[in-house]
Amino acid sequence: MLVRLVYASRAVDPSPDAIEAILAESRSHNPASGITGILCYGGGIFLQAIEGGRSAVxxxxxxxxxxxxxxxxxxxxxxxxxxxxxxxxxxGQANLAKINHSILLKYSEKPELDPYAMSGKVALALLEELMATASIIGRA
Incomplete structure (x- = not known):
């Protein structure tokens, strides 16, 4: 059975090296577990979608x-x-510092990432739009 999980979190260390370490770890461990997804970050906030088997997710x-x-x-x-x-x-990854802020404004009150103020449905719609507009990089 496949499931999708979307969560938000704040980065303890929002430096580019710390973000890259998280992505590298994900990309090395996820294939063996059948996990796919995307990680969106901006302003020290993560918005991530994870898909795969229920136990693995x-x-x-x-x-x-x-x-x-x-x-x-x-x-x-x-x-x-x-x-x-x-x-x-x-x-996949989306660095919101590098995208058109009108995409964020379409889904939130301000042109910044704040998944804590979004419903899960809206957060998922944002991730889907980022994918549809080729704002996601790191296809494997």
């Missing part, structure tokens, strides 16, 4: 909950799915 989320690189972790969406939306990425 649950294990990964448990790991994230105990990962000292994240704080204020909030679950936005957890749902059973028929197919993956982000299946082309072991962990």
């Amino acid at each position: 649950n294990r990964l989320y448990s790991h994230i909950l105990h990962d000292a690189r994240h704080r204020q972790i909030e679950l936005l969406v957890y749902e059973e799915i028929c197919e993956r939306r982000f299946g082309g990425w072991t962990m």
